[in-house]
Amino acid sequence: MSVDLLSDLTPIQREAVECTQGPLLVLAGAGSGKTRVITRRIAFLLQQGIRASNILAITFTNKASGEMRHRVETISPGNRVFVSTFHSLGARLLRQYADRLGIDKNFTIYDTDDRNKLVKQALEALNMDDVKFTPERIGGAISKAKNQLQTPKDFERTANDFLSQTVAKVYYGYEKRLRAANAMDFDDLLYLPALALRHNEELRAELDARFRYVLIDEYQDTNSAQYEIARRLSINYPNLCVVGDPDQNVYRWRGSDITNILNFERDFPGARVITLEQNFRSTQAVIAAANSLIAHNKLRKKKSLITENPGGEPVRILSFENGLDEAEGVVIRIKKTIEEKKHRYRDHAIFVRINALTRSLESAFIKHGVPFQIVKGLAFFERKENRDVLAYLRLIVNPADTVSFYRVVNEPTRGIGKTSLDRLTAYAESHEIGPMSAAGQVAKITDIKGKAATGLKDFARIITDLRASLELPPHEVIRLVLDKSGYRTMLKDSTDDDDADRLANIEELITAAKQFHDEDNNRTIGDFLEQIALASDVDNWDESADRVSVMTLHAAKGLEFPVVYMMATEQGLLPHERSLGKEEDMEEERRLCFVGITRAMKELYLCHSRVREFRGQFLYAVPSMFLDELPRDVERVDGMGNRNTARTAMEDWRTRTAAATLDRPKSPPIAMGSVSTDGEYVNGQVVQHDEYGIGQITDVSGYGALKRVKVRFPAAGEKTFVANKVKMKIVKRN
DNA sequence: GAGGGGCAAATTTTT
DNA sequence: TTTGCCCCTC
Numbered sequence: 009m010s011v012d013l014l015s016d017l018t019p020i021q022r023e024a025v026e027c028t029q030g031p032l033l034v035l036a037g038a039g040s041g042k043t044r045v046i047t048r049r050i051a052f053l054l055q056q057g058i059r060a061s062n063i064l065a066i067t068f069t070n071k072a073s074g075e076m077r078h079r080v081e082t083i084s085p086g087n088r089v090f091v092s093t094f095h096s097l098g099a100r101l102l103r104q105y106a107d108r109l110g111i112d113k114n115f116t117i118y119d120t121d122d123r124n125k126l127v128k129q130a131l132e133a134l135n136m137d138d139v140k141f142t143p144e145r146i147g148g149a150i151s152k153a154k155n156q157l158q159t160p161k162d163f164e165r166t167a168n169d170f171l172s173q174t175v176a177k178v179y180y181g182y183e184k185r186l187r188a189a190n191a192m193d194f195d196d197l198l199y200l201p202a203l204a205l206r207h208n209e210e211l212r213a214e215l216d217a218r219f220r221y222v223l224i225d226e227y228q229d230t231n232s233a234q235y236e237i238a239r240r241l242s243i244n245y246p247n248l249c250v251v252g253d254p255d256q257n258v259y260r261w262r263g264s265d266i267t268n269i270l271n272f273e274r275d276f277p278g279a280r281v282i283t284l285e286q287n288f289r290s291t292q293a294v295i296a297a298a299n300s301l302i303a304h305n306k307l308r309k310k311k312s313l314i315t316e317n318p319g320g321e322p323v324r325i326l327s328f329e330n331g332l333d334e335a336e337g338v339v340i341r342i343k344k345t346i347e348e349k350k351h352r353y354r355d356h357a358i359f360v361r362i363n364a365l366t367r368s369l370e371s372a373f374i375k376h377g378v379p380f381q382i383v384k385g386l387a388f389f390e391r392k393e394n395r396d397v398l399a400y401l402r403l404i405v406n407p408a409d410t411v412s413f414y415r416v417v418n419e420p421t422r423g424i425g426k427t428s429l430d431r432l433t434a435y436a437e438s439h440e441i442g443p444m445s446a447a448g449q450v451a452k453i454t455d456i457k458g459k460a461a462t463g464l465k466d467f468a469r470i471i472t473d474l475r476a477s478l479e480l481p482p483h484e485v486i487r488l489v490l491d492k493s494g495y496r497t498m499l500k501d502s503t504d505d506d507d508a509d510r511l512a513n514i515e516e517l518i519t520a521a522k523q524f525h526d527e528d529n530n531r532t533i534g535d536f537l538e539q540i541a542l543a544s545d546v547d548n549w550d551e552s553a554d555r556v557s558v559m560t561l562h563a564a565k566g567l568e569f570p571v572v573y574m575m576a577t578e579q580g581l582l583p584h585e586r587s588l589g590k591e592e593d594m595e596e597e598r599r600l601c602f603v604g605i606t607r608a609m610k611e612l613y614l615c616h617s618r619v620r621e622f623r624g625q626f627l628y629a630v631p632s633m634f635l636d637e638l639p640r641d642v643e644r645v646d647g648m649g650n651r652n653t654a655r656t657a658m659e660d661w662r663t664r665t666a667a668a669t670l671d672r673p674k675s676p677p678i679a680m681g682s683v684s685t686d687g688e689y690v691n692g693q694v695v696q697h698d699e700y701g702i703g704q705i706t707d708v709s710g711y712g713a714l715k716r717v718k719v720r721f722p723a724a725g726e727k728t729f730v731a732n733k734v735k736m737k738i739v740k741r742n
Numbered sequence: 743g744a745g746g747g748g749c750a751a752a753t754t755t756t757t
Numbered sequence: 758t759t760t761g762c763c764c765c766t767c
Contacts, residue, residue, distance in 0.1 A: 069757085095757050120756080194757050262756065362754050386756090418743095425743040459743080544757065562755050584754055600755080623752075624758040 013048050013055065013083070017041075024282045025049045028056065028221070031242070031276035033269070034251040037313045038298065038606035039289030039568065042251055046223055047076060049249065051083040053221055060087040064219035064241070066094055068226040069544040072566060090219075094234050095542050098197030101204075101215075108211065109204055114534065116191045116402045117541035122411045123147050123193045129410070130181035133437070139174055149175040150182060154195035155231045155263035157202055188442065190408040198233035205240035212240050220245040226566070227252035227272075231263040239275070248276065254309065255302050258562060258600045260592070287313045287606075289568050291320025293641075294612050298605045300639045305595045313606075321611050325635055326647035328617035330626075331576070335368040337647040338573050338615060339376050342556055345571070346378075353379050356556045357569035359604045361582040365575055366558050373556070383559035385548035389540050393499070393510040394517050398537065400489045401482075404474045405534050407444040414443070420498035422463030431455050432464065444471065481529075482536040483521035490514065561604045572608035577601070578616045579630040589696050589737065601634045614638075615647060695719060695736040 014022050021041055024034050025048045036042035046065065053063055067073045070093055077091040092100070099117065106113035118126065127143040127150070149171070153163045160183055164176040186193060192200070205212045219241050224230070227250035230238070242248035250272060257266050273279045287295055295315045302308070328334035338358060345351045360366055366382050373380040388394065396419055399412035406412075418424040435453045436446035446453065447468040450461050470492050477488050490496040499511045524536050545563045557569070561582075576582065583597035605612060620629040693705045703719040717729050719736070729736070 093757075197757080259756080261754085364753060421744070423743065427743080542757065560755065581754090586754065596755095621758085 013052055017045070017048065018286065020282060020284060020286075021045050021048075024284070025052050027280055027282070028053055028058075029247060031246055031272070031279035032249040033227075033272045033276075033279055033281045034249065035269075035281065035283045036251050036253055037283075037285045037287060037311070038253060038256065038603070039287040039313070039315075040284035041288055042225070042284065043076070043566075045284070046225060046251060047079045047083070049223065050076075050080050050089055054080075054084045054087050054089075058221060060089045062218065062220040063089045063223070064097075064221070065089060065091040065223040066097065066225060066238075067091060068229065068566060069093060069546050070096065070539075070542065071544070071547045071549065072225070093542070093544075094230075094237065095194065095197045098201045098237075099192070099538060099542065101201045102192065102197065105204070105211065108208075109200070111200075112190050112406075114190065114406050116189070116406045116409045116412070117197070117538060118186070118191045118193045118411065119541060120147070120194070122191070123151070125411050125414075126185050126189070126191075127178060127182055130178050130185055133185075134177060134181055136174070136178070141171060141174060146175050146178050147182075150179050151193070151195050152263055153179065154193075154199040155233055157199060157206075157233055157236060159203075185410070188408065189410045190406050191411070195233070198231070198237065202233040202236040202240070205237060213244060216241050216244045221247045222249070224248070224250045225252070226256075228254050228257040228266060228269045229259045229264040230268050231265055232268075235265070235268045242276070246276065255305075255311075255599055256565065256603050256606075258565065258596060258603060260596050283311075285311065285314055287315040288317070289609050290315060290606065291317050291610055293320045293323050294605060294608045294610075297323045297612065297638050297642060298602055301598060301605065301634055301637050302602045304637045305598055307592065307595055323605075323612045323614070323638065323642045325577075325631075325638075325642055325644045326613050326615045327631075327644065328615065328647040330617050330619040331365075331368050331621050332372075333648060334575065334615050334617040335372040336375070338575070338613070339369070339372040339378050339556075341613075342571075342573075343376055343378050351571055352554055353556050354551070354554045355570040356573070357564065357567070357571070357607065358556065358558045358573045358575060359561050359564050359607070360558070360575045361561055361584060361600070363560060365581075369558055369575070379553075379555040381550060381553065381555045381557055383545055383549045383557055383563055385543050385545045386540075388513070388516070388548075389543075391510075391513055393514055396495065397486060397489060397514055397517060398540065400471075400474070400493060400495075401485065401533050401537055403444065403471055404478060404485070404489075405537065407471065407475070408442045410443055413447075416493070417443075417447070417467055418463070420494045422467060423459030424463040424467075425460065428456050428460035428464070444468070448472070478533065481522070481525040482531070482533045483518045483525060485533050486514070486518050486521055561600045564607050565603055568607050568609055570609045571611040571613075572604065573613045573615060574601075574604045575615050576617070576620065576629075577614045577632040577635055578620065579632055581620075581629075582632050582634065586702070598634060598637075601632075617647075697734070697736045 014025060017025065021044070024032070024045045028049070034042070034045065036045070050063060050065060054060060065076060067076055073091045073093060073096070077089065080087060080089050080091070102109065102111060102115070103113040124143045124147045127147040131139065131143060131146070153175075158166075160176065160179040163172070163179055167173045167176040186196070205215065222238065222241055224238055229252070238248060238250070250269065252269050254266055254269055257264060260266065273281060290298075292315055295313050299312045303310075326337065328337055342353070342356050346353060358369060360369075363384065366384075369380070370382065389398065396416055399415040402409050402412040403416065414429070417429070431453065432443055432446050432450070436443045439446070447464040450456055450464040450468070456464065474485070474488060474492060477485055480488075496511070499507045521536055524539065525531055545559065546567070549557065549559075561574075574582075580588070582601055583594055587593035587597045614635060616631045616635070617629060619626050621627075694702060695705060696702050697719065706718045706720045717734065717736075719729065
């Protein structure tokens, strides 16, 4: 039997599977058979007599969890191993141990949007809403603090500038509101379990003993809170196996900390380290491109991927005239290879750096009748109508959920305006109750009368009534919500054409809820809401459909495709303009590009175009510097199939831009991400200052040595500089 | 209090 | 280009 599990593995992979005791770090290069190793390892543990309930496997997405669970069950039938993402695990632990942790297990999970709304409420309550920092910014800072396990008190202690001091104040109020709303933000799902494991030794020991064997995939992308969880679960039973690749760390911006993987040996004494560097996925051409690119990262331990695969097609750089040509050119190319029966649609993936780039692709696909799917799972649930319906559901499950309350209390309109809501809020705060409870006793609120009072009373009644149906299957509850809230009538009676679509979308939501329930009859609305809240973009990706997949580079992590196209490999997009000039960010952009490249099994195309439309403006685009970091033998091709050129992408661009400039003297070219050194500052330009970062010029005055430039920075506010002396790069002309 | 018009700002990446 | 916010009118 053990032969079955190990016989088709390489000796080094086999070692990673068989080394079951003690801490183990598997440095797994892209395409080195990582998933296979993890799956086999779990199966091997089971075969060694380890109970399934003693194994915990953490993956990066719910989809990956599902697949791994399925694979393990295929190899070792009847074994239900706990495979989950860190966030799902956190939610599960918080609900399971709610009593011991002193929380209500019916909490709502707040997404980033909800979080920002609550931050805004906290700001308003503190009379700080005139502060110049946006709720998004403050919310982001709070999120970062939680990722680093800083409580409001910890944070306050280290707050030494105006921004952090502001954040510290809001952090307290925000936490108070979150708890009052019986809600958890994304970060809480890691932060609270991590702190519980740190401070509650009894619980920690219990969970450590329950999860004796812990496996963590994509370990390079874990943050401090996740590290804490992993560590605390591996003290009495230090059988912690982490798998990752420092070159694929692409979530630094979200708090992931590369030192988690780099310091593993130090943090877990006696750890074994196994390095998988043979790539089984890609051709030599693709691997050469990946190695050549990533070698340009300086803050990195040198390593290379090797492969015994065939050389394969050369990697190609496709140049296009504009973004529309690019989108169409790629779609046409794909269509052609299908007609030649070389590939199927599903063999193709198109990667983009930012979601906005999927639009032109969408039209091109429709125009040419090529089946495609844009892998952005949440987009559907983020539609206003669906968010509204979900808010009703959340409120039914958890009436304390203030964000949902304010979202739907007047949707459809019930004659409740801002003034009445302000009064309701004031009443609720002074009586230390939630707005939902306050609405229930609106008769006692003397300054709310007439339509508003009736509306609030009706609303309270609707929610109370609906709560009686809490136990019904999710799709039936949604139907009741639609009928009782008046939402259906509102859309039905509307004269707006779009409202018919909205109703159709809600019907689709109902179908999704029904499917969810059909898969498992025990599932409740709460489960439905949790699944939506914790879904990642790729979770809804249908990999069996014969369609071209379009997704962001981030979503592509962990996947592979025979043919890969990367769109808009241009300065300002990849690397993204927000990373320009910041070395660590630039290296992350390069890793992102590396991730994209290493998804390709057989063919890889890197596209860029000369002109890119941006916010309704046409800008000249510089080919990505990363293209010049590829091996000499990549082919440079005119994307529309006209001619080949041996020039580098950079040279190509320079020549063409020069020509274009002559063609159109009246509209000077604007180069995204290009750098001007002539110091010709103009009002409105976006500049990068060495110390203050990105800012925008608000005023230019004087001449020569007296010339002054005033720049507004998001953090530092307005500063005035001597134009001839200040060191600033012009990031974008206007 | 609702709704429409006009103007400004905005676009990384995501659990 | 699109979205969201503010202000004004009914």
